[in-house]
Amino acid sequence: MKENWRLMDLMTSDCYTQMAIDEAMAYARGMGHSQNTIRLYRWKPSAVSVGYFQSVDDEVDLDACKKLGVDVIRRISGGGAVFHDYEGEITYSLVTPESDPKIPSDISESYELICRGIIEGMRLLGLKAEFKPINDILVGGRKISGNAQTRRYGSVLQHGTILVDFDAKTMFTVLRVSKEKISDKMIKQAEERVTTVRRELERKVDFKEVRDALVSGFETELDIQLAPGTLSEEENELVQKFKKRYASSEWVFKR
Amino acid sequence: MGRAELKVPGGKLLRVSTTVREGRIQDIKITGDFFLHPEDSIDDLESRLQGIRAEEDEVSSTVKRFFDSHQITVLGATPKDFAAVVLKSFSSA
Numbered sequence: 001m002k003e004n005w006r007l008m009d010l011m012t013s014d015c016y017t018q019m020a021i022d023e024a025m026a027y028a029r030g031m032g033h034s035q036n037t038i039r040l041y042r043w044k045p046s047a048v049s050v051g052y053f054q055s056v057d058d059e060v061d062l063d064a065c066k067k068l069g070v071d072v073i074r075r076i077s078g079g080g081a082v083f084h085d086y087e088g089e090i091t092y093s094l095v096t097p098e099s100d101p102k103i104p105s106d107i108s109e110s111y112e113l114i115c116r117g118i119i120e121g122m123r124l125l126g127l128k129a130e131f132k133p134i135n136d137i138l139v140g141g142r143k144i145s146g147n148a149q150t151r152r153y154g155s156v157l158q159h160g161t162i163l164v165d166f167d168a169k170t171m172f173t174v175l176r177v178s179k180e181k182i183s184d185k186m187i188k189q190a191e192e193r194v195t196t197v198r199r200e201l202e203r204k205v206d207f208k209e210v211r212d213a214l215v216s217g218f219e220t221e222l223d224i225q226l227a228p229g230t231l232s233e234e235e236n237e238l239v240q241k242f243k244k245r246y247a248s249s250e251w252v253f254k255r
Numbered sequence: 256m257g258r259a260e261l262k263v264p265g266g267k268l269l270r271v272s273t274t275v276r277e278g279r280i281q282d283i284k285i286t287g288d289f290f291l292h293p294e295d296s297i298d299d300l301e302s303r304l305q306g307i308r309a310e311e312d313e314v315s316s317t318v319k320r321f322f323d324s325h326q327i328t329v330l331g332a333t334p335k336d337f338a339a340v341v342l343k344s345f346s347s348a
Binding site: 051052053054055058076077078079080081107108134135148149150151152255 | 266267268270284285286287288289290291292293294297328330331
């Protein structure tokens with residue numbers, strides 16, 4: 001019998017809610033109050049998330065974000081700054097207890113295992129993807145997915161993005177990539193390092209198709225059955241509580 | 256204020272800013288896109304470095320003691336990288 005995990009299906013919300021849900025799921029799972037979960041989501045409005053250890057001032061052009069209506073948030077996971085474009089990516093999160101026998105206790109190994117679900121999803125779409133340590137997935141040598149993991153509350157929380165479309169110009173406008181002006185050359189270089197599902201498949205793949213592939217990919221690689229679920233009352237209360245912290249400037253500008 | 260960064264080959268970026276006064280680290284901030292578990296242990300690393308003499312032996316041994324003292328996992332950089340970038344920040348002041 002395959003293990004049943006909860007699927008929180010492709011949902012759209014603002015960045016504060018999304019990060020609060022991920023943390024609430026990790027908290028409740030650590031308390032033993034919920035199931036292992038895979039969640040798929042999109043960010044609306046589009047947002048920049050910075051890693052736990054990053055300086056917002058170093059990484060983000062706050063004026064540009066304001067002008068474009070792009071939110072800014074700090075994650076509880078390490079890693080780099082990401083532009084979460086509503087039209088350009090699907091984000092997933094996965095939550096299990098740290099003691100789950102399916103998840104290696106070694107963090108690097110667990111990245112690789114969880115990323116296999118995405119790689120299988122890419123395969124189902126017709127793409128040959130590979131894991132690149134520490135936390136990336138590449139197609140044709142170009143990055144298509146970035147991932148970040150934290151372990152807290154006795155849980156493993158891994159979240160990451162799958163690029164469906166790439167708006168390099170907006171990305172460079174909201175992220176402080178360097179002191180140089182945004183040049184055609186920079187955009188070209190980024191397009192050489194990064195790729196997307198649509199670019200690789202050379203067609204307008206919709207979000208539902210990527211969602212389906214990811215769900216099947218995780219089911220196959222983790223040997224699980226995903227069944228649609230919702231947040232518990234406890235999780236919903238935690239979301240409200242965590243959301244306030246995520247939206248506070250004290251948290252966003254913590255480092 | 257001194258500031259330095261190190262892109263670890265095959266790893267992540269470390270950035271350090273330090274204020275040194277009378278030969279001691281008065282203030283230090285370590286940022287970057289590395290992974291350190293548990294995340295909030297970064298506060299402990301910074302506070303251990305605060306107040307020590309701004310020289311190689313003390314920085315290296317303080318950083319080493321921090322990484323030995325907890326159940327720390329670091330990805331994308333080594334303890335030596337952390338020490339190296341802290342030292343580099345002194346000479347940029």
